[in-house]
Amino acid sequence: MKVAVVILNWNGVQLLEQFLPSVVKNSPDATVFVADNASTDNSISYVNTFFPTVKIIKNDLNLGFAGGYNEALKSVDADLFALVNSDIEVTENWLKPIITTFENEPKTAIIQPKILDYKRKEYFEYAGAAGGFIDKYGYPYCRGRIFETLEKDNGQYDDTSEIFWASGACFFIRSSVYKELKGFDADFFAHQEEVDLCWRTINKGYTIMYNSASVVYHVGGATLQQGNPKKTFLNFRNSLLMLTKNLPQKEIYSILFQRMILDGIAAIQFLLKGKTNHFLAVLKAHASFYSLFTIHYNKREVFQVEKYYTVKSIVYLYFIKNVMIFKDILTFK
Template sequence: MSNVSHQDRRVAVVILNWNGRVHLERYLPSVLEHTLQDAEVWVVDNGSTDDSLAWLESNHPEVKTLALGCNWGFAEGYNKALFHVDADVHVLLNSDVRIVSRWVAPVLKVMDERGWSVASPLLVQDANPSLCEHAGAAGGWMDKDGFPFCLGRLFNEVEPVDAWHQQNREVFWASGAALFVRKSAWVEVGGLDGALFAHMEEIDLCWRLQNAGHRIGCVGQVSVQHLGGGTLQNSSPFKTYLNFRNNLIVMVKNRRGAWPLFAFRRMTLDGVAAFRMLSQGQWRQFLAVGKAHGAFYLALPRVLRQRAMLRRLSSPKAELVGWWSQSVIWAHFVQGVNRARDLKLPLSERS
């Protein structure tokens, strides 16, 4: 944990923008209203071809800006952004997040009290704040096959927000839509994996940090509203490709054990999912899964080198909080479980 005092600590909220003037117009005013007393606000432009930067200069000169010149993707874009933004804590914030109350100081307070290196607030839907949001909800978990799921969302089933979601608890991964990370932890593990481009990069970061002995949390008593799908819609074959490719890469990089065995099992489950897509007439999604597997094979030599390096850096005493040793696929699609709280998860006593 950083030794910087609370009074001297610098906090920067960093929004990575790509052709997102519409989102900036809609959501940035709420960010500024509830953030500037506790943090700087930066908009880092990822090679936009719209007039985002000109609009910011004319309408919000209080926002600090940085132009990267081209689209580096979400992961590498943030790596380059945070290299230039000097702060003790960075908050990676999606451009389609609405802030409704003071949020930075309360999240940092819980992080300090619990000793967390990374955290996110509770994510609720912008269109209906009474419902958990897909991209994180009340914190993320991981099952034995590398399928991430959330407290408050199992696959497409989202839950109404209640007191259970509003607890502060330790989790496996925190949402990249509003991700608080201490600079010391970020630097220790080398930031995000730029080769992922986008999707699951925050899960990979949290997994590497947990393996190195860090702790991850969700501050459920603080909520932000997320639109979701601001860059890639759920129906996008490219999004399907990234999710399936990155899921395999992240699991092989970080999971302990015999990687050929769990990778083969996971790829078999991917194949079942792909043929289900084909049976529903989603042939572009079907092809995207096949393309993802091909890209995984091409990336495998690099991924295995990363795996070997990470094994040397990992802590042998690290406790993986938020890891479920059963199958969320079986629980949801076969047993009909629609809520994470009904999975009888082994919630950490440290929370």
């Protein structure tokens, strides 16, 4: 299988200096690309000088995560795309178990490796951990991470198993499936576009897997910090857009209504905590969602899977029932 490791970059020369060496060293059987989102720093000259074997793709504008990859991957010829954040350290032989799974399981379209925290390497990392799921209302969580609670890696997820979504921090996808789905939804710009893509992949009848034999370490928040109101805006808006596109037809309006009530409660919580910028970000997210609703409703596929969630409300389990470990939520299925 022909593998392309594609790192999306925007003014990230310091991250490239720190993490590109591990990708080049540990990916001898792949072609490594840096897809540059119109950086104004010396990212491109750094790569050309120190890693002449790495291929450069130049986007004319900063198109965000979704649009940036969509544009860059038009220039990449490979069977598998490995989409890797610029703040990821990869380990020796990280590609082999992924390639083997793809070769042995033709219905598997997307695979995520084990993602651990670069700063605390014995813990899972927020963005993906050991594979993602969503609840009935579209709230994402992971094996190894529920909201802000991160589990220590004690081997409890050392397996290969089916998941609902794979993290965009390190994301393997068959190029044929990527093209079939027309890539990420560029309207998302950034955040939750990978969950949307995975949901659309499942609606097409493919499966998504997690493989713990491949391990990477992720810094997280290197591009947009967790406490940034823009991140709040994108997460709340994009989650509603994702639900609009992918929910089963018979439930779309009732679930959207309930989700918007939950968002309102979250906005009030922000306000009570003095986080006015985040409160306003939720309001702006809803206003943007209203303006985009018809466009995204018209993007719906002919078929949507009926059972897309494992638990009804991860918010209820976490904040009311105090369930913070993934294995404990399984009793509430």
